[in-house]
Amino acid sequence: MNILSIPVFYGLSKPSHGGQNRYSHLIQQLAKRGNHIIVLEPQDFFDVDDYKLATIYTYPNYRVFHRGWSLLKDLDIWFVSKLVRILRDEPVDLIAIEYPSGAFAVRLATSLTKTNVPIVYGPQNVESDFVREVIQQVALFSQFERKIMLPYLTALEKLTTKYLADRITAVSDEDKNRFCVKYGLDTEKVAVIPSGCELGNPLDQQAKERLRAEMGLEADSVIVVFHGSYSHPPNKQAIATIVNFIAPKFARDKSIQFVIYGSEVPRFRQGNVISLGYVADLHSALSAADIALIPITSGGGTKLKVFDCMSAALPVVTTRKGVQGINLKADVHALIVDDLDETIIDALTYLIHDEHARWRIGTNARRLVEEHYNWECIGEKLDRLYREIIDSYRDARLRRKTNE
Numbered sequence: 001m002n003i004l005s006i007p008v009f010y011g012l013s014k015p016s017h018g019g020q021n022r023y024s025h026l027i028q029q030l031a032k033r034g035n036h037i038i039v040l041e042p043q044d045f046f047d048v049d050d051y052k053l054a055t056i057y058t059y060p061n062y063r064v065f066h067r068g069w070s071l072l073k074d075l076d077i078w079f080v081s082k083l084v085r086i087l088r089d090e091p092v093d094l095i096a097i098e099y100p101s102g103a104f105a106v107r108l109a110t111s112l113t114k115t116n117v118p119i120v121y122g123p124q125n126v127e128s129d130f131v132r133e134v135i136q137q138v139a140l141f142s143q144f145e146r147k148i149m150l151p152y153l154t155a156l157e158k159l160t161t162k163y164l165a166d167r168i169t170a171v172s173d174e175d176k177n178r179f180c181v182k183y184g185l186d187t188e189k190v191a192v193i194p195s196g197c198e199l200g201n202p203l204d205q206q207a208k209e210r211l212r213a214e215m216g217l218e219a220d221s222v223i224v225v226f227h228g229s230y231s232h233p234p235n236k237q238a239i240a241t242i243v244n245f246i247a248p249k250f251a252r253d254k255s256i257q258f259v260i261y262g263s264e265v266p267r268f269r270q271g272n273v274i275s276l277g278y279v280a281d282l283h284s285a286l287s288a289a290d291i292a293l294i295p296i297t298s299g300g301g302t303k304l305k306v307f308d309c310m311s312a313a314l315p316v317v318t319t320r321k322g323v324q325g326i327n328l329k330a331d332v333h334a335l336i337v338d339d340l341d342e343t344i345i346d347a348l349t350y351l352i353h354d355e356h357a358r359w360r361i362g363t364n365a366r367r368l369v370e371e372h373y374n375w376e377c378i379g380e381k382l383d384r385l386y387r388e389i390i391d392s393y394r395d396a397r398l399r400r401k402t403n404e
Contacts, residue, residue, distance in 0.1 A: 029379020125300030172325025
């Protein structure tokens with residue numbers, strides 16, 4: 001297959017946050033299966049290593065008053081002109097878009113170039129719901145932008161899902177149902193392609209102790225870890241919750257340390273909290289811990305950080321929002337609480353003092369991602385879906401020509 005893939009907010013290689021991580025791994029899986037991948041990405045996100053995975057085209061980011069306006073991608077002449085060039089110069093069997101902004105331009109470009117190929121919309125979230133949850137947490141936006149962004153994005157999403165895209169992929173059954181109910185879609189139009197994780201090798205006790213020493217962590221402490229990109233508002237809020245509410249509850253016990261990792265996360269030490277900022281080898285850093293704490297209360301899609309922790313065989317303490325879209329069982333694969341109150345303190349206390357429970361839940365979690373949430377099986381599912389879409393589209397076109 002020749003697949004044209006169009007992200008908006010991230011590039012292809014060296015992922016630094018969940019959305020880019022998902023995108024990068026899916027592209028790698030498609031390329032691994034012999035597909036020719038063409039990526040049209042913003043120039044700001046280009047990295048020379050992108051060429052190792054795909055044929056790369058870039059365009060300058062559209063800016064007004066020194067601000068990027070990704071929501072106006074359909075009006076970006078640089079984006080549209082490069083898109084038309086690709087469709088004229090490259091053999092394309094399917095176009096995959098990651099965001100509703102730009103979908104109209106894609107449909108228009110296929111008409112202008114007479115490129116009769118299916119368009120698949122594969123977002124990370126139900127984007128309008130995501131914006132509704134997080135927009136008030138982003139200080140960058142003016143009051144005017146906050147008022148117009150949600151209705152504008154909702155209209156774009158409706159246009160894309162109902163009329164512009166031939167098929168849709170959602171990251172979970174919850175997102176699929178939300179698309180169908182919100183926009184009146186046939187369930188057959190939406191397929192679920194979940195997110196996942198890499199299956200790094202478990203660490204033995206000696207390797208774990210060595211990593212702790214390298215990171216300046218106590219060898220005998222119970223390490224409670226959180227990781228996430230600091231630029232993502234729900235993660236910033238979660239870190240504040242750990243520092244200001246959860247960690248102080250355990251301040252008297254010197255054997256407990258809270259550790260934070262993540263891109264753009266500031267480095268600091270405050271009481272029993274240590275923030276180490278960005279770490280290159282996330283799997284090893286997580287494997288050096290004992291418990292994963294994910295006090296997330298907002299955000300859409302599925303949280304890839306949960307998969308990362310489960311891959312490291314860590315027992316996870318989180319909210320229902322934290323495991324949204326993941327088919328797991330409470331008390332078997334994770335401890336799940338309804339709110340950020342004393343119940344999350346109780347759940348954390350239980351794991352801190354019960355080593356067997358940590359081992360049981362962590363082992364179950366690792367087994368779950370091995371069987372259902374590794375990129376290999378997810379990539380196979382996506383490859384098979386794309387081939388079915390292309391075959392179905394070609395058959396329908398052939399029937400139309402025959403009837404004519």
